[in-house]
Amino acid sequence: MDVKSVFLNALIQEVYMEQPPGFVDFKYPNHVYKLKKVLYGLKQALRSWYDRLSKFFIENDYVRGKVDNTLFVKKFKNDTMYVQIYVDDIVFGSTNISLCKEFAKTMQGEFVMSMMGELIFFLGLQIKQMSDGILITQSKYCNELLKKFGMEGCKEAVTPISNTCNLDLDEKGIVVDNSKYRGIIGSLLYLTASRLDIMFVVCLCARFQANPKESHMKSVKRSLKYLKGTTKVGLWYPKRVSLSLLGYSDSDYAGCRLDRKSTSGTCYLLGRALVSWHSKKQGCVALSTVEGEYIAAGSCCAQILWMKQQLRDYGTELNKIPLRCDNTSAINLTKNPILHSRTKHIEIRHHFLRDHVQKNDCVVEFVETSKQLADIFTKPLPRERFNQLRIELGIINESCLN
Incomplete structure (x- = not known):
């Protein structure tokens, strides 16, 4: 649903404004206006509408989400109604179609709203609903991006970054236009909402926005060449998956050539569906591979705790959530406090992982490096390994579903 003239529905407190140029009353030039309706530029407009x-x-007996305040849930006997708000757009669904019709009728009775129909396009995401699942792509945005930066006729690349690529400051390199470079990075960052396969290279190239060189632009353009051949690729969410949460955490020890900080990569699957992913350079220099893996697992645990609370709003209670790591020493560190005498260099704030393991919030398990799905978020990979992880994480081509 879409709310027409959304801010005109908001109720505001007393707000006064100066007489704007061209609308000054010559009899009372020093008077001010009292606003009756909110304006788009008014800072309290969004808050007033949401209130x-x-x-x-x-x-109307809806319960607001404790984690996401824009989520509203209403339970009936055997059915549930979910409503998600984004400014003037409302996405809703239910286990009973009659509840959706009743909700639409109720909303249109209170506000001036238009029914947009089944969700097929939202915030640049294209949603294709099928009998066996849902595919989310950004193919339209991807094509516009290639056209915007003059890459629609470029050759295709098999991976977004070469597995032999090692970017640094390249102080002797040729300087390029930083406004164009930043524009490409910003556009690609929005694309990572559904394209996890470019997450690592985009975050890597974003580190050189202050003074980009030709070598950095070459890496960015390779990402665009990769997108040229994968515009119809998207995230696949199959139906009837189990509501079991699983996290993967990995670290590329001292992977950054500038300051030798490690890169953390995490991803989270609900059943077989990927619901969250993350790639970020760590804030401190890890003195060992154990510390790098332990810090990555700690950030993964923090996200798991947030998602655990979010799932409660949907009526799902989970405990002992598996967190898979491919470093046995880091796993032992979460279980054996005796090892802490040898790991004093690890900051105390990272030891909250061990506390939550003891509370049974999550369970750190070992996974073989060959089965570590978060590997794609930490380092450049060869073509075979990259394609394998992409498929396992649910990135497929739209043509495969037809």
Whole structure:
């Protein structure tokens, strides 16, 4: 659903403004206007609209999410209604189609709204709903991106980055236009909402935005060449998956050539569906591979705890959530406090992982490096390994579903 003139529905407190140029009353030039309706540029407009909408939902027996305050849930006998708000757009669904029709009728009775129909396009994401699952792509945005930067006729690349690529400051390199470079990086970052396969290279290239060189631009353009051949690739969410959460954490020890900080990579699957992923350079220099893996596992644990709370709003309670790591020493560190005498260099704040393991919030398990799905977020990979992980994480081509 889409709310028409959304901010005109908001109720505001007393707000006054100066007489704008061209609308000054010559009889009373020093008077001010009292606003009756909110304006788009008014800072309290969004808050006022949300306050009115949330009050309306609560009066109609909806429960606001404890983690996500824009989520509202209403339970019936054997069915549940879910409503998600994004400014003036409302996405809703239910286990009973009649509840959706009743909700639409109720909302249109209170606000001036238009029914947009089944969700097929939202915030640049193209959603294709089928009998056996849902495919989320950004093919339209991807084609616009290639056209915007003049790469629609380029040759295709098999991977977004070469597995032999090692970017550094390249102080002697040729300087390129940083505004164009930043524009490409910003555009690619938005594309990572559904394209996890370019997550690592985009985050890597983003580190050189202050003073980009020709070598950095070459790596960015290779990502665009890769997108040229994979515009119709997207995330596949199959139906009837088990509601079991599983996390993977990995670290590329001292992978950054600038300051020798490690890169953490994590991903999370609900059943067989990928729901979250992360690639980020660590904030401190790890003095050992154990510390690098332990810090990565700690950030993975933090995200698992957040997702555990979020799932409660959907009526799902999970404990002992598996967290898979490919470093046995890091796993032992979460279980055996005696080892801490040899790991004093690891900051105390990272030891909260061991505390949550003892509380049974998560269970750190060993996984072979060959089966470590988070590997794609930490380092450049050869073509075979890259394609294998991409498939296992649910990245498929739209043509494969037809």
